[in-house]
Structures are given as C-alpha cells and as structure tokens.
Amino acid sequence: MLTIYKNKKDIPSDKEYVELNDLYFNMNTSSLLDERAKSIIEAIDRSEQISKFKIRSRFNGDVLNIDKLSSGCKTVLNVLYNPEKVFCLKECGENALDVLFGFEKGAVYSDYPIIPFDFEKVAVFSDGEIKEIDDYEELKEWWSNAD
Amino acid sequence: MQTKPVVMEKFHIVHTSFVVDLSFTNNITILMGYSGVGKTAVFSFIQECMSIDKRILCINFIDYQKNIGEILKQTSGKLIVIDDADVLLDSDARKHISLDEKNQYLIIGRNPADLFATKDNLFELVSTSVEEHTVFTIKPYL
Numbered sequence: 001m002l003t004i005y006k007n008k009k010d011i012p013s014d015k016e017y018v019e020l021n022d023l024y025f026n027m028n029t030s031s032l033l034d035e036r037a038k039s040i041i042e043a044i045d046r047s048e049q050i051s052k053f054k055i056r057s058r059f060n061g062d063v064l065n066i067d068k069l070s071s072g073c074k075t076v077l078n079v080l081y082n083p084e085k086v087f088c089l090k091e092c093g094e095n096a097l098d099v100l101f102g103f104e105k106g107a108v109y110s111d112y113p114i115i116p117f118d119f120e121k122v123a124v125f126s127d128g129e130i131k132e133i134d135d136y137e138e139l140k141e142w143w144s145n146a147d
Numbered sequence: 148m149q150t151k152p153v154v155m156e157k158f159h160i161v162h163t164s165f166v167v168d169l170s171f172t173n174n175i176t177i178l179m180g181y182s183g184v185g186k187t188a189v190f191s192f193i194q195e196c197m198s199i200d201k202r203i204l205c206i207n208f209i210d211y212q213k214n215i216g217e218i219l220k221q222t223s224g225k226l227i228v229i230d231d232a233d234v235l236l237d238s239d240a241r242k243h244i245s246l247d248e249k250n251q252y253l254i255i256g257r258n259p260a261d262l263f264a265t266k267d268n269l270f271e272l273v274s275t276s277v278e279e280h281t282v283f284t285i286k287p288y289l
Contacts, residue, residue, distance in 0.1 A: 019234060020208050045183030059185065059274060059281045060164050071231065072182025090233035090258065093182035112258065 001132070002079075002100060003107040003123045004089075006143055010126055011086050017109060018078065019088045025074035026067050032081040033066070040080070044073040044096050072096030079106035089114050113143035150174060150267075154202055154226045154251040162192040166282040173268050175244065175252045177259055179288050180271035186255050189272065189283050190230040193253075207231050216240040223249040232256030 011017050018024045030053065038049045046058040053066045069077075071091035076099050078087045089108040092100060094116060100108070101119035121134040124142050133139045150173055158169040167189055169176075178186055194205040204222060206215060207230040216239050219227065229235060233256040236244070241261035244252055259268065269288035274281055 020211060020231075022208055022231070047183070058183070059188075062164075068188070070183040071187065088234060090256075091182075091231065093180060093184075093257070096182040112260065114257075 001105070001121050001123050002103045003105075003125055003130070004143075005086060005107065005109040005125050006111055007126060008109065008111075010128070011109065015084065015086050015107065017086045017088075018082075021075040021078055021087055021091060022067075022071050024087075025069070025078055029074070029078050029081050030066055033077070036080065037077055040076055040099055041069065041073060043099055044076060045070050070096070075108075076100045079103060079108060083107070110143075113140050115139055115143070152251050153248065154224065158193070158226070160192055160196055162195065164280050165192060166277075166280050167192050168282055168284050169253075170285070171251070171253075174248075175254065175262060175264065175268050176270055176285070177262065177264055177268050177288075178253065178255045178270050178272060178285065179257045184272050185274055185283060186272055187230055190228060190255060193228050202226055203228065205230070206235065208234065211235065216243060219243055219247065219250070226251045226253060228253045228255070230255045233258045 005011050033052055041047055041049045041055060048056040050056055050063065055064050055066055055069065057064050072093045073096060075087055075092050076096050079100060083105040086107040086109050089110040092114065097114065097116035101116050101122060115136060121132055123130055123132050133142060152171040152174050156171050160167045190205065190207065193203060197203050197205055202225050204225045205228045215235055219240060220243060227250050232254045238261050245263040266289040270285040271288045273284050273286050
C-alpha cells in the first residue's frame with residue numbers, strides 16, 4: 001500500500017525524495033511508461049495515450065507530447081514507476097489522489113494533510129514507526145499532529 | 148488584505164484554438180481543482196503574454212532555484228501568476244502576498260495556508276467548447 005511521510009527527516013537516507021514531479025517525469029519516468037500508464041492517464045487527465053510519448057488532448061483532440069500531462073497525473077505515474085523513491089504529494093487534485101491512494105506500493109511526502117474522501121488503507125511513517133490507517137479522520141489526525 | 152484587484156479586473160488572450168477569458172474579483176485569486184483541467188495550459192498561455200504586456204510576471208517550477216520571496220518584494224504593479232505554488236511558496240512568501248498592495252496574484256495551487264484567504268479567493272477553472280474554440284474561464288470554487 002502507499003506509504004506517507006509527513007516529516008522530511010523521517011524519509012530514510014537510502015530513499016531519494018523528489019519535489020519537482022514535472023521535471024522528474026519529463027526526464028525519467030516518461031521513458032519507463034508501458035500499458036499500465038494508459039488507464040491512469042485516461043482516469044486522471046481524461047486524455048488518450050496514443051503512443052509512448054504522445055497523448056490526445058481532452059480539450060480539442062490535438063496530439064501533444066506527453067510532457068503536457070498534468071502535474072497530478074505525472075506525480076501518480078512517478079510513484080507507480082518508481083516505488084523505491086518518495087514523491088511530493090502537493091500537486092495532486094482529488095482525482096489524482098483517488099488513484100494514488102489505491103496503489104499497492106510507493107511513497108509520498110507532504111507536511112500537511114492531503115486526503116481523498118475514499119481510500120482503503122495507507123501506511124504512515126513518523127518517528128521511526130510505521131502503522132496502517134484505514135479511516136479518514138484518523139489519517140487527518142495523524143497528519144495534523146506535529147511530532 | 149487588499150480585496151479589489153489592483154492591476155486588472157479582466158484578462159483575455161487567444162492562443163490558437165484556446166481562449167482565456169478571466170474576470171478577477173479579488174486581488175488574490177487561488178485557482179484550485181482537479182488535476183488535468185487545464186490550469187498549467189492556461190499558465191503557459193498567460194506566460195506568452197509576458198512578451199507584450201509589462202504588467203504580467205509568471206513564475207513556475209523553472210524558478211525553483213530562485214528566491215521567490217525576494218522577487219515578489221522587488222516587484223510592483225504586476226499581475227503575478229504562480230504555477231506550482233504549493234511547492235514554490237514558503238510561509239514568508241505567502242504572508243508577503245497576503246499583505247501586498249502593489250501587485251495582484253493568480254496563484255495556481257490547492258493550499259491556501261498563510262494567505263489569509265476566504266472562499267472569495269478560491270476559484271476553479273471551467274472549460275467550454277464554443278465552435279472550434281476551447282474557452283477557459285473561472286468560477287468560485289465553493
């Protein structure tokens with residue numbers, strides 16, 4: 001399940017933290033995309049992936065480079081294809097969060113709560129301890145409390 | 148906090164098949180909402196206008212290494228458009244924005260912390276197809 005960090009100091013030293021999701025996607029993740037990306041791009045950006053580096057715009061059908069995906073969609077794809085790294089969560093809209101919080105692995109960071117209304121279970125990590133949370137209010141409380 | 152827009156109440160630009168038609172009712176407009184609705188596309192269209200309209204300053208993740216707070220303090224008389232704001236703006240920059248009477252702001256992000264924002268500051272993007280054009284406007288988020 002997705003792992004959430006709320007303090008940068010809790011991110012293990014062997015895990016890279018990525019703050020600029022747009023840039024990381026353009027430089028790294030875009031070259032890793034496979035069939036799994038298609039449904040995520042469709043679900044979040046309502047765009048069709050027509051080849052590895054091309055999408056069809058939801059607005060006017062124009063064929064665009066994949067760098068035109070939203071920051072939220074890029075964040076979700078970064079997490080999917082790089083589960084060993086920790087990505088900044090702050091640019092995800094509700095629709096991106098809905099997809100992200102259902103992942104079986106991957107990790108994100110935010111110093112303030114960013115929670116979708118519906119999620120099953122996430123792992124939270126602070127002060128060297130990891131625990132699982134499956135309740136919105138409990139997750140909000142954990143995230144809001146300063147350690 | 149300054150409430151009325153100090154630089155412009157309307158912004159209009161055409162970019163090929165896209166039309167951006169924004170009406171500002173507050174000096175700080177925070178553009179929120181779902182991912183993938185066109186916020187960054189609108190930013191790029193406004194950014195294009197920097198070449199012909201001195202009143203516009205655009206900031207995004209390309210400026211990550213710069214001292215954003217200092218840039219804001221040294222700027223006057225501009226509509227400052229900030230994409231990736233949730234990553235770029237620290238608490239000090241946000242407090243400066245909330246009290247800045249010399250500039251107007253369009254902030255693309257979802258975190259209104261330290262901006263002393265009310266629901267009057269919160270907006271979302273609306274896109275409408277009009278014949279062969281896609282028209283972007285904003286409406287209150289709440």
